[in-house]
Amino acid sequence: MAEDKYKTIGDGIYDHVGGPTNVAKLIHCMTRVRMTIKDDGKVDLEGLKKVPGVLGVAQEDTLQVILGPGVVNKVAQNMVDEVGVNLGEPFPSGATTAATSSYQSGKTAVEEKAAEVHAAHKAAQKQTWWRAALKHISSIFIPLIPAFVGAGLISGIAGVLGNLQTAGVIGAGWGTAILTMKVINAGLFTYLNIYVGINAATEFRATPGLGGIIAGLIYLPGVVAPLSLPNIFTGKPLVAGSGGIIGVLFAVWVMSYVEKWFHKHIPDSVDIIFSPFFTLLIMGIFTIFLVMPAAGWVSASLVGAINWVLNVGGAFSGFVLGLVFLPMVMLGLHQILTPIHLEMIKDLGMTPLLPILAMAGAGQVGTAIALWIRCRKNKQLTNMIKGALPVGILGVGEPLIYGVSLPLGRPFLTACVGGGVGGAVIGAIGGIGATSIGPSGVALIPLIHGGFGNAMGYVFGLLAAYAGGFVATYFFGVPKDAMVAKDEEGNLLDNTAVATAAPAAAPSxxxxxxxxxxxxxxxxxxxxxxxxxxxxxxxxxxxxxxxxxxxxxxxxxxxxxxxxxxxxxxxxxxxxxxxxxxxxxxxxxxxxxxxxxxxxxxxxxxxxxxxxxxxxxxxxxxxxxxxxxxxxxxxxxxxxxxxxxxxxxxxxxxxxxxxxxxxxxxxxxxxx
The missing domain is CATH 2.70.70.10 (Glucose Permease (Domain IIA))
Known part of the structure; x- marks a missing residue:
């Protein structure tokens, strides 16, 4: 029955996006199925939002259907299995499924809305260079998020056990277990550049193996003291790892153009030999002597600047960052922070940005609770809050954003205020960082760096954000129309009848x-x-x-x-x-x-x-x-x-x- 449920959700999504023939590519992240749509005019947004199991719909560079953690993996896999491709692979132009025939029956209704929907989509989907860049960054890092979460949790457990061992609470016999967990964690972060290089090459339509090699050069393999390579800008020896993730992204992006140029100009008979040879030779020199020094300076400057802002600004910086993060998510700008988080983890062992930004989701939780209390007669709204609140507490904020606060307007703004309050608390305490990226909310607690004290500081921030979102929304953020009595389907109820508790329910x-x-x-x-x-x-x-x-x-x-x-x-x-x-x-x-x-x-x-x-x-x-x-x-x-x-x-x-x-x-x- 579980498989039938996921298939039903997937087929329902296909029904309202124009069928699988209107999908170019499908991937998923922690909470969303992300589809690249061929013809936006064939998408029935309102119908898509009403598919059972769909928590909300968002539009950025791709059409994003929010399903929640766990469910999204199974639905996405079921959807690509029906078409016969893997996640992230292009859909065949003639792709059909059982959902296609269902879609055809509703085609007329969709076409009636086509002109209006198409114009709205075009306005919302207007491409710019920075939107394209954010789309690439998102596609490169989303497949790695499960690895970040798993390795980060293992690192957190190893850190707790190590502290207990140092304090004498547990014996030396735990040493092997702690070391093993550190090795598992290092399996990701020690070679992270290579994973990113392979994904980046795939995204930029280059050869994945070549992308992995170019990314691996940043580790300077084979350069062992007293041997060294010079930093041509400073004259000092080049340091292994300089440039990090930012250098990898730039180098592989350039490599994709170089490789395509050679494929175009080298005869087919020798292309397999000379294209990779010349690409690696040219890009290897370019990466080692230009990208590594330049990107290393950029990375160090970014990390240093962010640390300076947090150390000097304290509570004020935390408030501003917590306040503006939700609007950044709405504009898709949050994707640019992923490489910065990873650079901070590499340099500092943690990212102090993530706990502050996680307060934005906590502000949503406080807002939802206030709406639940003030709008208790609105059964449709309170039912949505009941479904979205548990996952919101765990750090999955999309259902609350797209299903509750954003459609109502003002609650979205007061939720931002709650995020700012929580960010101010985290900034004022200082020194709170996460050892990995991925989750937020309560789910981030095991990833907080520095043991029990810092974890409690993060919890105080969460509680402050809950309270800030609640107070701001309760007194200033509840629209009058949200308090109107409605049934579960959103139909208006007679307030007098509700207040007097008529013995017989109104007929349906x-x-x-x-x-x-x-x-x-x-x-x-x-x-x-x-x-x-x-x-x-x-x-x-x-x-x-x-x-x-x-x-x-x-x-x-x-x-x-x-x-x-x-x-x-x-x-x-x-x-x-x-x-x-x-x-x-x-x-x-x-x-x-x-x-x-x-x-x-x-x-x-x-x-x-x-x-x-x-x-x-x-x-x-x-x-x-x-x-x-x-x-x-x-x-x-x-x-x-x-x-x-x-x-x-x-x-x-x-x-x-x-x-x-x-x-x-x-x-x-x-x-x-």
């Missing part, structure tokens, strides 16, 4: 739809818009004029306000907003269609003041329709009102053509 939409018409009841219809009333047979649409959908009336509108034609419950509003259905209290089912062929306009001319499930009275304002937009698109603005369950009607009233005021009586219909 399904109950209302299945309820039989009231025998002998009458329904008074009013003008849905102001304008010229005309017979349904005069409408220039066969489906309505021939009464295929039912009997009713039509109005050529003179104003933009739309009102309810009768008293009843809103059953549905179309995705493109051009039509809605209402179930009258008498049991009649009523369709109101705003304009002819206006489905093609993607909902742009229409806005609603009510929601599905609302009970409205005849003449109550429903929303607005922009007559100028409709006319500019070459569509007729005719508003049509029809009764669709005519089998329940005993007598249908008559009306005369002519001018009619908004909400004026039109006709009365009697049930059987």
């Amino acid at each position: 939409i399904d109950d209302i739809m299945t309820a039989a018409p009231v025998a002998g009841a009458t329904t008074d219809f009013v003008a849905t818009v102001a304008g010229t009333l005309e017979q349904l047979s005069a409408v220039k649409d066969d489906a309505f004029s021939q009464k295929m959908l039912g009997d009713g009336y039509a109005i050529e509108p003179s104003i933009e306000t739309i009102v309810a034609p009768a008293t009843g419950t809103i059953i549905s509003i179309s995705d493109t907003k051009h039509a809605f259905t209402l179930k009258a209290d008498s049991g009649l089912e009523i369709l109101v269609h705003l304009g002819l062929d206006t489905v093609e306009l993607g909902g742009k001319p229409f806005s609603y003041d009510v929601a599905v499930g609302d009970h409205v009275t005849a003449g109550q304002q429903m929303g607005l329709m922009d007559l100028k937009q409709i006319a500019a698109a070459g569509k007729a603005p005719t508003v049509i009102t029809v009764v669709t369950n005519m089998d329940a009607v005993a007598s249908f009233g008559t009306y005369a053509d002519g001018t009619v005021d908004l909400g004026a009586p039109v006709l009365t219909v009697t049930n059987k």
